[in-house]
Amino acid sequence: MPPVGIWIDGLIQSCTYxxxxxxxxxxxxxxxxxxWAHGQxxxxxxxxxxxxxxxxxxxxxxxxxxxxxxxxxxxxxxEKFIIERVNIPSAQGALYxxxxxxxxxxxxxxAASMIFGMQDKGLAMVLPGVLDLGSFSVSYQKIAVVIFTxxxxxxxxxxxxxxxxxxxxxxAAQEPDAASLHGINVERLSLLVMGIGCAxxxxxGSIMAPVFIIxxxxxxxxxxxxxxxxxxxxxxxxxxxxxxxxxxGFLNSVVAYHLSYFSEVVLFVxxxxxxxxxxxxxxxxxxx
Amino acid sequence: xxxxxxxxxxxxxxxxxxxxxxxxxxxxxxxxxxxLPTVLSGPAAPWGQIGMEPxxxxxxxxxxxxxxxxxxxxxxxxITVDDxxxxxxxxxxxxxxxxxxxxxxxxxxxxxxxxxxSAVANQAKVIFLTRTGNExxxxxxxxxxxMPYVVFANPSHDQFIxxxxxxxxxxxxxxxxxxxxxxxxxxxxxxxxxxxxKKAGVxxxxxxxxxxxxxxxxxxxxxxxxGVDVVYVAGWVGESMAFxxxxxxxxxxxxxxxxxxxxxxxxxxxxxxxQDAAQGFIGQxxxxxxxxxxxxxxxxxxMCQDVMKIVSDKQGQPFAYTGWIGWLPSHLLILxxxxxxxGTVEDPDAIMQAIRGGTFDSTTGKWTMSGAKTYGSPxxxxxxxxxxxxxxxxxxxxxxxxxxxxx
Numbered sequence: 001m002p003p004v005g006i007w008i009d010g011l012i013q014s015c016t017y018x019x020x021x022x023x024x025x026x027x028x029x030x031x032x033x034x035x036w037a038h039g040q041x042x043x044x045x046x047x048x049x050x051x052x053x054x055x056x057x058x059x060x061x062x063x064x065x066x067x068x069x070x071x072x073x074x075x076x077x078x079e080k081f082i083i084e085r086v087n088i089p090s091a092q093g094a095l096y097x098x099x100x101x102x103x104x105x106x107x108x109x110x111a112a113s114m115i116f117g118m119q120d121k122g123l124a125m126v127l128p129g130v131l132d133l134g135s136f137s138v139s140y141q142k143i144a145v146v147i148f149t150x151x152x153x154x155x156x157x158x159x160x161x162x163x164x165x166x167x168x169x170x171x172a173a174q175e176p177d178a179a180s181l182h183g184i185n186v187e188r189l190s191l192l193v194m195g196i197g198c199a200x201x202x203x204x205g206s207i208m209a210p211v212f213i214i215x216x217x218x219x220x221x222x223x224x225x226x227x228x229x230x231x232x233x234x235x236x237x238x239x240x241x242x243x244x245x246x247x248x249g250f251l252n253s254v255v256a257y258h259l260s261y262f263s264e265v266v267l268f269v270x271x272x273x274x275x276x277x278x279x280x281x282x283x284x285x286x287x288x
Numbered sequence: 289x290x291x292x293x294x295x296x297x298x299x300x301x302x303x304x305x306x307x308x309x310x311x312x313x314x315x316x317x318x319x320x321x322x323x324l325p326t327v328l329s330g331p332a333a334p335w336g337q338i339g340m341e342p343x344x345x346x347x348x349x350x351x352x353x354x355x356x357x358x359x360x361x362x363x364x365x366x367i368t369v370d371d372x373x374x375x376x377x378x379x380x381x382x383x384x385x386x387x388x389x390x391x392x393x394x395x396x397x398x399x400x401x402x403x404x405x406s407a408v409a410n411q412a413k414v415i416f417l418t419r420t421g422n423e424x425x426x427x428x429x430x431x432x433x434x435m436p437y438v439v440f441a442n443p444s445h446d447q448f449i450x451x452x453x454x455x456x457x458x459x460x461x462x463x464x465x466x467x468x469x470x471x472x473x474x475x476x477x478x479x480x481x482x483x484x485x486k487k488a489g490v491x492x493x494x495x496x497x498x499x500x501x502x503x504x505x506x507x508x509x510x511x512x513x514x515g516v517d518v519v520y521v522a523g524w525v526g527e528s529m530a531f532x533x534x535x536x537x538x539x540x541x542x543x544x545x546x547x548x549x550x551x552x553x554x555x556x557x558x559x560x561x562x563q564d565a566a567q568g569f570i571g572q573x574x575x576x577x578x579x580x581x582x583x584x585x586x587x588x589x590x591m592c593q594d595v596m597k598i599v600s601d602k603q604g605q606p607f608a609y610t611g612w613i614g615w616l617p618s619h620l621l622i623l624x625x626x627x628x629x630x631g632t633v634e635d636p637d638a639i640m641q642a643i644r645g646g647t648f649d650s651t652t653g654k655w656t657m658s659g660a661k662t663y664g665s666p667x668x669x670x671x672x673x674x675x676x677x678x679x680x681x682x683x684x685x686x687x688x689x690x691x692x693x694x695x
Contacts, residue, residue: 002509005538009505118333119552120526122533122560130537139537212502213526213560217331221500256506261471261496263506 005136006257007250012142012211013225014249015149016204020226021233021241022156023200029173029236030186030193033083033097037104038201039223043216044108045071045202046209047116050123060126064148067206068199075198076191078104083194084187105219112216123210141210148207152200153242160238169193173236225252228271234284243282317354317363320633322623323385324396324616325378325405328370331526332399334552335611340368341602342612343396345595347620355624357633364620367391375404382408392633393417393623396616398442400473403429410435413636415643417441417619420477420668432665437636439643440659440668441619443691445477448548449484450673450691451572452520456490458675458687459518459544465492466516468507468531470524472499497527504531505538512540520570521547528569529560536565546570546675550611551683558681566678570686573676574613574652581688582653582672592617592651608683614671618650622669625649643667658693668694 024038035041045067052063082104086096127144130137160166171179172186180186204222212218229248233240251270256263274281324343327336343366351363367389369381378401385391386408394409397418409416419442420430430438456462465485469478474496485492493514495507508531511519519535521528528547535543550572551557557566576584576592592613599607622643627633629642645666647656655670662668670691676683 005505005509009503013503113329113333118329118331118337120334120529120556120560122529122556122562124533124558124560124562124565128562130539132539137537137539142537213530215331215526218502221502253503253506257509260507260510261498264498 002254002257003136004133006253008136008138008142010250010253012145012249013252014246015145016208016222016245017225017229017248018242018245019149019152019200019204020222021229021245022153022238023197023204024226025230025233025236025238025241026169026193026200027197028230029238030169030176031079031083031087031190033087033094033101034227035083035194035197036098036101036223037078037108038197038226039219039221040105040108040112041071041075041198041201041219042205042208042222043112043214043219044074045205046214046218047112048202049206049209050121050214053123053126064203064206068203071202072195072199076195078198079191079194084190109216109219116216118215121214123214126210139211145207145211148203152203156238165192228267230281231271232274232281234281237281237283240281240283315361317351317361318633319365320362320393321365321367321389321391322396322620323382323389323391323394324366324368325371325381325385325394325399325401326368326396327373327399328368330373332373335398335525335549336370336373338552338609339396339612339615341599342595342607342609343616345598345602346591346612346617349591349594350617350620355628357627358631362624362627362633364624366396366616371397371399371401371405373399373401375401377401378404379408381405386412386414395441395619395623398444398615406435406438410437413437415439415623415636415639417622419444420446420663430663432663432667436665437640438667439622439640439657440663441622442615443659443668443671443694444548445480446668446691446694447572447671447673448522449481450671450689451548451675452485452490452492453488454673454675454687454689455518455520455546455570457689462518463491464514464516464518465490466511466514466519467492467494467522468511468519468524468527469494469496469522470499470501470527471496473522501527502530504534507531508535508538508540508543512543517542518544519546521545523547523549525549525552526560529557529566532557532569533561533565536562544568544570546677548572550574550609550614551676551678552609552611554608554678554681554683557678567680569678570675571677571683572611572614573674573683573685574610574672575674575676575685576613576651576653576672578685579653579672579674579688580685582674582690584651584653585649588617588621588649588651613651618652618669621650622648653690655691656693658695661695663694 027035048067048070049063052058052066082100086100087093127140130139168184172189176186229244233244255266327333347364354361354363369384371378371381382405393415395417402418415437417439420440493516532545577589625648626639626642630638632638645657657666659668660666672690674688675686677686
């Protein structure tokens with residue numbers, strides 16, 4: 001049985017993957033695309049947060065919101081001026097979007113390298129200190145990650161289930177044509193959803209920035225892990241994204257504790273097994 | 289016929305005039321181009337970029353006197369190409385430098401793409417001063433017959449072993465040494481390291497992490513359970529900082545952490561780890577003015593100190609990175625002295641003959657090329673294997689275990 005520290009670590013990892021995966025699935029549900037540059041929005045969020053805290057001296061919770069708003073806005077611009085234009089209604093449309101968003105990975109990483117530099121940055125001064133629990137301790141930064149994730153998930157639940165916008169998003173996700181006929185502007189909704197998805201990635205990057213290091217290349221692994229979480233949970237299922245992220249975070253930590261660097265191999269094998277047994281993922285709709 | 293004769297005469301005279309012009313300015317040194325394939329983009333770029341300013345400044349100081357071979361004075365000119373820290377990038381950079389920029393030597397190289405750069409350099413008979421790469425060990429890809437122009441001017445594996453000895457000497461009451469590396473670094477080089485550590489009776493545990501890992505909680509826990517109290521990370525700056533921070537947060541404050549690389553900037557460690565967690569962090573130390581066991585030519589010590597001052601003035605802030613001292617300047621001194629011994633700047637075979645088994649005075653001390661039995665050719669230069677630790681916002685000398693000549 002792994003020690004408590006490993007389970008806490010698993011929970012922290014789960015929080016990141018849940019938030020990231022939730023944003024990705026939200027975008028997929030409405031736009032029908034996988035944003036391969038989702039991890040780079042995570043990275044940009046971390047940088048915005050870093051400069052908001054260090055250069056502008058803005059308090060940490062406000063910086064978190066600023067990061068979400070700014071990077072969410074960037075996501076809207078990407079949707080409006082790139083994805084919307086290449087996502088033509090044909091078989092090639094999805095391919096063009098894939099190529100465009102993969103190109104964005106290199107663009108954002110290159111731009112971040114030029115603008116922010118490539119030296120690792122850190123925010124150890126944000127919420128320093130640890131909560132001593134006897135045989136182990138947990139940093140306040142990690143506790144903040146858990147609280148943040150809970151707040152985000154509750155907020156998203158309320159938005160999606162108890163607001164008009166949420167109703168529109170759910171309607172457009174299930175039946176875009178019918179939603180359109182009922183007066184929902186799906187194009188405008190797509191922009192909003194892309195903004196929310198990117199804002200979630202940015203805020204995940206921001207809340208993790210004090211925990212880990214910040215550099216232009218930190219987005220790759222969270223993106224891959226979120227993708228795995230989505231595959232486990234079921235592509236298109238918001239509940240699946242949460243459960244998938246939760247499972248993956250704990251698995252990653254516990255397997256790494258037992259098997260060291262073989263953990264990645266084991267994780268991918270597990271995902272393949274899940275796909276073989278249940279191709280639609282744990283919460284995805286089954287194919288008829 | 290007469291006209292042709294006149295033209296020929298004019299050409300001869302013109303040639304003499306230009307030739308004489310050359311002779312007239314015989315004090316002007318002849319430039320020897322040296323290529324440096326290094327990483328200037330991607331995650332490892334800070335390591336490539338931070339050395340540029342001190343390298344160029346050191347060469348500028350060195351060139352004031354230059355070096356003489358057969359009465360002719362020579363200067364070095366450094367040409368740098370981004371090797372992107374990949375094998376393909378390394379090969380492309382080497383080709384650009386050798387065939388495009390026409391460099392005579394490759395030096396200062398430290399990336400893990402050694403085999404790719406080496407293949408290009410050897411084919412072109414260009415002497416290549418590098419570190420022992422992952423493959424560059426007995427049983428690995430390094431073959432002195434296939435790579436007759438490779439010199440291990442920075443013996444990374446042997447230095448890593450000596451670093452471990454320096455750690456054990458710094459903490460004689462250590463319980464167990466933890467060694468951490470990324471799984472992509474696994475290779476025959478590690479077998480070589482393990483054999484040496486076992487032979488010396490060092491108690492150790494090795495852990496591997498997958499590429500891209502930022503969360504080291506599982507590895508810290510495994511080390512703790514194995515009784516490890518000193519962890520030495522093979523390179524990997526960002527990962528080392530994350531490790532140090534996380535072990536502190538987990539309450540393992542007495543677990544010492546270091547990495548086999550010099551500090552790029554102490555401020556960065558304090559910012560990433562937090563001031564408390566960064567204290568005591570260990571790194572390689574190339575400040576030759578602080579060496580306790582290795583004697584360095586005072587002339588080179590002064591040059592290095594001058595460079596530190598000039599770069600600090602240029603950058604408008606104290607420049608404390610010492611890693612550059614052990615790389616390019618040391619390589620260029622080996623080259624210059626080898627050319628003097630060989631009496632030629634043109635013949636790579638004669639220069640290599642002077643390098644093999646030769647003794648050279650460098651910025652990191654005077655060492656004799658060894659390793660005939662270990663590597664198949666005496667092309668391994670020694671090093672001080674000095675370590676420092678972070679104290680406040682400075683790095684201070686910790687310990688030193690000069691590398692013994694390899695059999």
